[in-house]
Amino acid sequence: MEIVFLTFILVLSIFLGFELISKVPATLHTPLMSGANAISGITLAGAFLTAGMVGSEIGAWLGAAAVTFATINVVGGYLVTDRMLGMFKSKSGGGK
Amino acid sequence: MSIEMIANFAYILSAALFIFGLKMLGSPATARRGNLLSSVGMLIAVVAGLTAEGIVSYEYIIGGILIGTIIGALAARLVSMTSMPEMVALFNGSGGAASLLVGWSTLYGGDVSTFTAVTVLIAILIGGVTFTGSLIAYGKLSETINSAALVFTGQRVVNSLLLVAIVYCGYMFAVDPAADSQWLYAMLGLALVLGVMAVIPIGGADMPVVISLLNSYSGLAACAAGFAINNNILIVAGSLVGAAGIILTNIMCKAMNRSLANVLFSGFGAVKQGKAIEGEVKPISVEDAYYLFEAASNVCFVPGYGMAVAQAQHVVKELGEILENNGAEVSYAIHPVAGRMPGHMNVLLAEADVPYEQLVEMDDINPRIENVDIAVVIGANDVVNPSAREDEDSPIWGMPIINVDKARTVFVLKRSMASGFSGVDNPLFFGENTRMLFGDAKESISGVIAEFG
Numbered sequence: 001m002e003i004v005f006l007t008f009i010l011v012l013s014i015f016l017g018f019e020l021i022s023k024v025p026a027t028l029h030t031p032l033m034s035g036a037n038a039i040s041g042i043t044l045a046g047a048f049l050t051a052g053m054v055g056s057e058i059g060a061w062l063g064a065a066a067v068t069f070a071t072i073n074v075v076g077g078y079l080v081t082d083r084m085l086g087m088f089k090s091k092s093g094g095g096k
Numbered sequence: 097m098s099i100e101m102i103a104n105f106a107y108i109l110s111a112a113l114f115i116f117g118l119k120m121l122g123s124p125a126t127a128r129r130g131n132l133l134s135s136v137g138m139l140i141a142v143v144a145g146l147t148a149e150g151i152v153s154y155e156y157i158i159g160g161i162l163i164g165t166i167i168g169a170l171a172a173r174l175v176s177m178t179s180m181p182e183m184v185a186l187f188n189g190s191g192g193a194a195s196l197l198v199g200w201s202t203l204y205g206g207d208v209s210t211f212t213a214v215t216v217l218i219a220i221l222i223g224g225v226t227f228t229g230s231l232i233a234y235g236k237l238s239e240t241i242n243s244a245a246l247v248f249t250g251q252r253v254v255n256s257l258l259l260v261a262i263v264y265c266g267y268m269f270a271v272d273p274a275a276d277s278q279w280l281y282a283m284l285g286l287a288l289v290l291g292v293m294a295v296i297p298i299g300g301a302d303m304p305v306v307i308s309l310l311n312s313y314s315g316l317a318a319c320a321a322g323f324a325i326n327n328n329i330l331i332v333a334g335s336l337v338g339a340a341g342i343i344l345t346n347i348m349c350k351a352m353n354r355s356l357a358n359v360l361f362s363g364f365g366a367v368k369q370g371k372a373i374e375g376e377v378k379p380i381s382v383e384d385a386y387y388l389f390e391a392a393s394n395v396c397f398v399p400g401y402g403m404a405v406a407q408a409q410h411v412v413k414e415l416g417e418i419l420e421n422n423g424a425e426v427s428y429a430i431h432p433v434a435g436r437m438p439g440h441m442n443v444l445l446a447e448a449d450v451p452y453e454q455l456v457e458m459d460d461i462n463p464r465i466e467n468v469d470i471a472v473v474i475g476a477n478d479v480v481n482p483s484a485r486e487d488e489d490s491p492i493w494g495m496p497i498i499n500v501d502k503a504r505t506v507f508v509l510k511r512s513m514a515s516g517f518s519g520v521d522n523p524l525f526f527g528e529n530t531r532m533l534f535g536d537a538k539e540s541i542s543g544v545i546a547e548f549g
Contacts, residue, residue: 002326003211006322006323006326006328006331009328009331009332010319010323010331010335013331013332013335013336013339014335014338014339016115016336016339017118017335017336017337017338017339017340018339018342018343020115020118020119020122020336020339021118021336021339021340021343021344022343023119023122024118024121024122025122025123025124025457026347026430026432026438026439026442026457027124027430027439027442027452027455027457028121028122028124028127028439028442029344029347029437029438029439029442030180030184030437030438030439030440030442030443031121031127031131031439031443032121032340032344032438032439033184033307033308033311033340033341033344033437033438033439034180034183034184034187035117035118035121035131035134036311036315036336036337036340036341037184037187037188037191037311037314037337038134038135038138039114039134039138039315039333039336039337040191040311040314040315040317040318040333040334040337041138041191041194042138042141042318042329042330042333042334043191043194043195043198043317043318043321043330043334044141044142044145044194045141045142045144045145045148045327045329045330046145046198046321046322046325046327046330047160047194047197047198047201048145048146048148048151048157049145049148049150049151049205049325050198050201050202050204050205050325051156051157051160051201052148052150052151052152052153052154052156052157053150053151053152053153053204053205055204055205055206056204056205056275058201058204058275059201059203059204059205059275060153060156060201060204061156062197062200062201062204063156063157063160063197063198063201064156064157064159064160065160065193065197066160066193066194066195066197066198066201067156067157067159067160067161067164068160068161068163068164068167069164069190069191069193069194069197070164070190070191070194070198071160071161071163071164071165071168072164072167072168072171072187072190073168073187073190073191073194074138074142074164074168075164075165075168075169075172076167076168076169076171076172076183076187077168077172077187078131078134078135078138078172079168079169079172079173080171080172080175080180080183081131082128082131082132083172083173084177084180084443084446085124085127085128085131086128087177087443087446087447087449088124088127088128088446088452089446089449089451089452090124090125090451090452090453091451091453091454
């Protein structure tokens with residue numbers, strides 16, 4: 001039943017993703033990608049599990065490497081997206 | 097209520113924040129807040145992840161977070177906007193690597209079911225392909241390795257053999273999954289090789305497609321890792337990213353009038369030769385260009401990758417401002433595949449403080465291109481090549497282009513008379529209303545600005 005449940009979530013999220021992202025204008029495609037990169041760093045939540053186990057030394061090291069890579073994505077992705085979006089300014093001044 | 101339960105509710109909250117964040121990316125006015133919202137969602141998910149049952153030691157986690165934060169923050173701060181495609185390529189790769197490692201390390205957590213073994217394999221396969229594929233894409237974008245398409249005889253045979261080997265190793269591993277199985281190591285190696293093989297036949301001009309696709313893979317890899325460790329938030333977030341990448345890939349392919357299969361396997365090049373073009377090139381001096389600019393009431397800049405290379409975006413914006421003060425209407429028309437990644441030109445122009453209202457898409461400018469007095473083509477070539485419309489034998493036949501040749505006058509800023517990235521001749525340069533402004537784009541425009549001064 002677990003498999004069905006997970007697949008259910010997968011399919012619905014893909015449809016939702018298509019709906020959401022097809023509305024993003026071409027101007028914002030680069031920030032969209034780097035923002036998506038940051039979101040794909042969600043693997044971090046999973047990497048904790050394996051990095052925090054004591055059972056196996058190798059497993060913990062692999063987990064630690066996963067934590068590192070995923071953190072690069074999360075931190076780098078959000079910061080660089082914010083930096084880019086900060087540059088998009090409206091003509092009426094102000095920005096934001 | 098157990099901690100696990102709370103953590104799962106927190107995941108729902110962060111999924112909702114991701115969705116809102118992406119929704120707010122729909123407009124430049126709200127995009128920055130959207131990104132902030134999405135990062136709050138991530139923070140919630142990360143904290144919830146830390147409470148998971150089974151985590152007993154935190155040293156590795158803290159160490160990993162520290163190193164990752166330092167690298168990520170430095171990279172985000174130091175990267176120049178011109179190198180954004182390389183940066184995104186590396187981030188894609190790091191996402192792939194993370195998913196691969198999560199999948200792999202799951203095997204050390206004890207006995208795994210066949211279902212988990214299969215999902216681990218998928219995470220390793222997609223993650224590995226994303227990792228090495230992104231590294232090759234990075235190499236091509238930064239010109240560390242030759243960015244031309246590398247095609248050799250027997251490439252398809254080699255790739256087919258790779259796929260067969262992957263399926264076989266995958267099967268052998270799934271029947272008897274163990275962390276130290278030799279089939280697992282074989283699988284790891286094969287996935288990494290496949291990533292390299294997948295990207296080497298793709299040329300530099302097709303990089304927008306590849307980056308989008310690898311972006312999608314990095315999301316799907318996170319999805320697969322989510323299946324391997326039974327985690328909903330990984331699946332939701334991963335598939336959102338996967339969908340984003342696929343949509344962008346599709347937009348890029350459409351903008352080049354090519355199928356994804358064609359981009360991935362054919363290696364763009366001297367497939368067909370279009371009609372040879374004869375005609376006279378009419379050069380123009382900076383001074384004469386100035387007189388025309390001075391009289392123009394509607395100017396449209398059409399930037400391409402060459403603008404990024406020449407770092408000309410700031411002078412372009414300066415000229416745009418002068419023209420506006422001179423009473424002209426100024427716009428910047430951006431082709432979907434201009435540059436090396438989706439939206440590349442928009443970011444560069446935004447960096448130079450061009451207000452986003454002036455950035456117009458191809459479909460918006462084409463119907464009113466006849467009213468444009470001067471279309472200024474800066475470092476773009478294929479995306480303004482009329483052969484795509486007129487010459488059925490041209491390799492880029494059918495590709496939607498910005499019809500600058502229909503503007504009253506076209507200025508083409510170009511270093512010399514070499515053909516564009518795809519090696520296709522461009523009849524635009526020989527057009528009746530085309531004037532070539534030879535030389536470095538940045539210098540030429542600075543020259544015009546000096547004339548205004």
